[in-house]
Amino acid sequence: MTLDPKILLTIKNLPLLAKTVVDGFMNGFNKSTVKGPGLEFSQYRSYQPGDDLRWMDWRMYARSDRYYIRESEVETSISVKFLVDASASMNHNDGTISKIDYARYLTASLAYLANSQGDAVGLALFNDGGLQALDSRYDPQHLQRLYYQLEQLKPAGSFTGPGHYKELFSGRQRRELLVFVTDMYEAGNEISHLLNTLSALRHEVIVFHLMGEDELNFDFKGYSSLQDMETGEIIAINTQTKKQYQEKLAAHLSRLKKEMLEKHITYRMLSTAEPLDKALRDFLVQRNKGY
Template sequence: MLNPKTLTTIKDLPLLAKTVVDGFMNGFNRSTLKGPGLEFSQYRSYQPGDDLRWLDWRMFARSDRYYIRESETETSISVRFLVDASASMNHDDDGIAKIAYAKMLVASLAWLANLQGDAVALNVFQDGKLFSLPSKPDPQHLQRLFYHLEQVKPGGQFTQPAHYKELFADNGRKELLVFITDMYQANGEIFSLLNTLAALRHEIIVFHLMGQNELDFNFKGYTTLEDMETGETIQVNAQTAKTVYKEKLKQHLDVIKAELLGKRIAYRMLSTSQPLDEALREFLVQRKKGLVQ
């Protein structure tokens, strides 16, 4: 159910998100995902006004008294999704564009975050503009996020740095930032954004999307390659260029990974052919790590 090709047949984004999360959580212990704490350290007596979801019914069965499980840490946080909507995100492999995969990924992670009681927010970087949807925890706000996500149509280049420090530090609260991008940048503008965000001490996960055809370079004969953001073209002999291409690609990915990990930014490269469960698992690992530090 988490296969991207299968998921593209679901046109309703909320339904797709629910399908992905339900599939991912099959066999998963839901109690570790929900509530005001991933772990709890003690019980206390029930007080009027307490959330009834955190009553421990086993304790009630043993003692005939109501107890609330208390969390060691308050885990409700703000999760902000940053989406690269530059023209290169239109890159298609086997009928799945990077932007389509990005939308499925953001929708699923936002559903999961909302399930955990987290506030969600959305920023879209596109052709000199920056769309912002503020952070709120309620289900109605989640529907707004889905609506704006559905409207995203990639074009132009990635937004140049503009007052990022003021934009992402205005509430003074640390957030979990989930950045979905293909890491295509003309002048280091994506690194500039991430440098600023890391300096603000936010927890950051970067999901680097690539088409499987980009990873394999499985073209034959002479091929014309076009830069989707500048329109420039180049002809290459795919057979002779493949070995050099793969070496250069490995060097490129190693540089990106080293640059981000050096700033304590979690990094995961995903092929658009990969099931979404790997991304959801990485999200939960990083979320929990940020909460217990």
């Protein structure tokens, strides 16, 4: 079952929304590809001293007279941190849903999915030139705190951040999977600087680039000008502008894909009109990559 973003707007409770999205997604997903307690195991491996005997497969022992452990999410759980762009441009609404609401629903759903996989989840909100952060933990109460922070989020200011990303995202004993939800709008190179740092720290990074349908199709009927939500700059538009805009947008998206590939970062552009299923599937693929 897929849920249209317009329908999600009617679900006011964020934890319920996240559960509804993920349950619907998992019902149509091949669960045998997902590791975790209660789901089918990924593979067997030989027992090693110190392994948890709860994961011993006694049927395999009866057939082979050898001890085997069923590998599960208990052994492969990771740390997942969600980075959410909450600068003023994320207030953009294409007439159906705002980017920040889509980001809110997407992040809550991915956090619920990660938590159900046994992963520790954390949050970093880039808002009005600052940063609010929750460390990664595997704890139901911690997940509720993450939901609360997302619910209270009000985009403002520009994406400037604290500027000391290396100190914020290094020093951990193991790599994290970092999920960055953003519209990729930057006045200078603020987002590029963040991604360069994360890539240099050798974290797995997936970027979900959000765009409204009106931005993708240049559908601004009835408007003769547009105002930048962060700088206040006003730009005149006309039918001639549309062709130039679409050409520049295609070149811009192509350049972004190339830059992300060079940084070894997974990049996905999402329209805010799309159901969340595609993003959840991409997340699961990235989540199981290299861990």
